[in-house]
Amino acid sequence: MYEKITPPAAGAKITFKNGEPIVPDNPIIPFIRGDGTGIDIWPATQKVLDAAVAKAYKGQRKISWFKVYAGDEACDLYGTYQYLPQDTLTAIEEYGVAIKGPLTTPVGGGIRSLNVALRQIFDLYACVRPCRYYAGTPSPHKNPEKLDVIVYRENTEDIYLGIEWRQGSEIGDRLIKLLNEELIPATPEHGKKRIPLDSGIGIKPISKTGSQRLVRRAIKHALLLPKNKQQVTLVHKGNIMKYTEGAFRDWGYELATSEFRQETVTEQESWILSNKEKNPNISLEENARQIEPGFDNLTPDKKAQVVKEVETVLNTIWASHGDGKWKEKVLVNDRIADSIFQQIQTRPDEYSILATMNLNGDYLSDAAAAIVGGLGMGPGANIGDSSAIFEATHGTAPKHAGLDRINPGSVILSGVMMLEFMGWQEAADLVKKGLSDAIANSQVTYDLARLLEPPVEPLKCSEFADAIIQHFG
Numbered sequence: 001m002y003e004k005i006t007p008p009a010a011g012a013k014i015t016f017k018n019g020e021p022i023v024p025d026n027p028i029i030p031f032i033r034g035d036g037t038g039i040d041i042w043p044a045t046q047k048v049l050d051a052a053v054a055k056a057y058k059g060q061r062k063i064s065w066f067k068v069y070a071g072d073e074a075c076d077l078y079g080t081y082q083y084l085p086q087d088t089l090t091a092i093e094e095y096g097v098a099i100k101g102p103l104t105t106p107v108g109g110g111i112r113s114l115n116v117a118l119r120q121i122f123d124l125y126a127c128v129r130p131c132r133y134y135a136g137t138p139s140p141h142k143n144p145e146k147l148d149v150i151v152y153r154e155n156t157e158d159i160y161l162g163i164e165w166r167q168g169s170e171i172g173d174r175l176i177k178l179l180n181e182e183l184i185p186a187t188p189e190h191g192k193k194r195i196p197l198d199s200g201i202g203i204k205p206i207s208k209t210g211s212q213r214l215v216r217r218a219i220k221h222a223l224l225l226p227k228n229k230q231q232v233t234l235v236h237k238g239n240i241m242k243y244t245e246g247a248f249r250d251w252g253y254e255l256a257t258s259e260f261r262q263e264t265v266t267e268q269e270s271w272i273l274s275n276k277e278k279n280p281n282i283s284l285e286e287n288a289r290q291i292e293p294g295f296d297n298l299t300p301d302k303k304a305q306v307v308k309e310v311e312t313v314l315n316t317i318w319a320s321h322g323d324g325k326w327k328e329k330v331l332v333n334d335r336i337a338d339s340i341f342q343q344i345q346t347r348p349d350e351y352s353i354l355a356t357m358n359l360n361g362d363y364l365s366d367a368a369a370a371i372v373g374g375l376g377m378g379p380g381a382n383i384g385d386s387s388a389i390f391e392a393t394h395g396t397a398p399k400h401a402g403l404d405r406i407n408p409g410s411v412i413l414s415g416v417m418m419l420e421f422m423g424w425q426e427a428a429d430l431v432k433k434g435l436s437d438a439i440a441n442s443q444v445t446y447d448l449a450r451l452l453e454p455p456v457e458p459l460k461c462s463e464f465a466d467a468i469i470q471h472f473g
């Protein structure tokens, strides 16, 4: 079945039922070491995870690691250009849950991202990236502890589908001609717009199915959070990209108010309900005026539309959501993408789950990680209905590769997410405690050491792993 690798003799498969993993006590878990700093980070991660599982379960549970190959290491073993061998895909398919270090993607030409390919091949449609603060972590932000968000990034479409044509390519030029001469003129709203002839072209598909399954997962996650964090913010640039990003927002609200009608309230609904709670005799028109800025300057048709919306909300959900009951629901709101970048800095505690399309989520997860201590503290998971691959937010950080200095925190915390996904909470808690206590004692790698005041002598990557284990207690 495998060409060049052999699964561990001991251990059993993780299987999935209704999207949930069924985990044996001795699961076989494939891992990809990763390019660049993967060589430093992976051994540190494996050591910490194994120590936590051993301490938590005293031998009753144990991970059987299965080394599989991707990136440069794969080419060394399988031959030139064999970046993602079939063996690796077969192993992940068979064992369901995997963890990986970062993989290099060249800019401009060359291979397309192996990281993105893995997400698409296994339909890992939700990229989940929590950004929370560990006490003692130095941060450029004044109140980093106020940020506690989870970026829920759609992981399979948007421009990451990778359908692009190079400037000057035959098909690219044909496409531009077709657009300029037929399709754009046939679309009145595009008027006399034309694509410059020397353009590269990329396609940005945002589907209803892809958007809604991401938002569904985000709302389900919100329902498990403490009450004050039960919020999902739909992040989009729908003012500019109306039929892709704007549609993402609309489909998100549509899903929330249909599939989760009893569990959710939209921000606009919450204003309408609370206006009526404050003033039970408020007219529909006055309620509309209070929720719609500039109401008095709207055309009569627009005014009537807002009044109708108010009436519909009160007629349909007053009984289930009125009299303050909406405060117990998951709040679904939306923010424009550029605004959310400043909001997570100026009003971090107002946000919880940030549901995004692929590109926005890529940007936002690095930015949010920076607030809570940097890319060394940014874990992640790529989750689908029948498999999951855990990986950090950051890349290969090539200038630090092989120096035993990089912060393994993000991949270790990705391992924590994996343990939690498996239901191995006791082991996950040990790692979180060890990492928190190491940081609180200023036992940190170079990235955090240089920011501490006064600066401290940095630990090596491997020493940080040992410090985490010592702090298990």
Ligand SMILES: NC(=O)C1=CN([C@@H]2O[C@H](COP(=O)(O)OP(=O)(O)OC[C@H]3O[C@@H](n4cnc5c(N)ncnc54)[C@H](OP(=O)(O)O)[C@@H]3O)[C@@H](O)[C@H]2O)C=CC1
Residues within 6 Å of the ligand: 101, 102, 103, 104, 105, 106, 115, 374, 375, 376, 377, 391, 392, 393, 394, 395, 396, 397, 398, 399, 406, 407, 408, 409, 410, 447
């Ligand atoms: N999922 C994946 O596998 C990903 C892969 N990539 C790929 O990685 C390659 C390199 O990308 P690049 O743009 O340099 O981005 P990286 O995320 O690899 O690194 C950028 C900088 O972030 C800081 N950093 C990254 N990881 C850590 C860490 N573990 N601990 C502390 N600091 C860290 C370092 O800053 P400083 O030097 O200032 O300390 C580093 O130089 C590219 O090929 C890219 O495509 C990128 C993102 C995700």
Ligand SMILES: O=C(O)CCC(=O)C(=O)O
Residues within 6 Å of the ligand: 103, 104, 105, 113, 114, 115, 116, 362, 393, 395
């Ligand atoms: O695949 C890559 O090289 C980059 C991916 C990335 O930046 C991410 O997933 O956050």
Ligand SMILES: [Mg+2]
Residues within 6 Å of the ligand: 362, 363, 366, 393
């Ligand atoms: Mg990224």
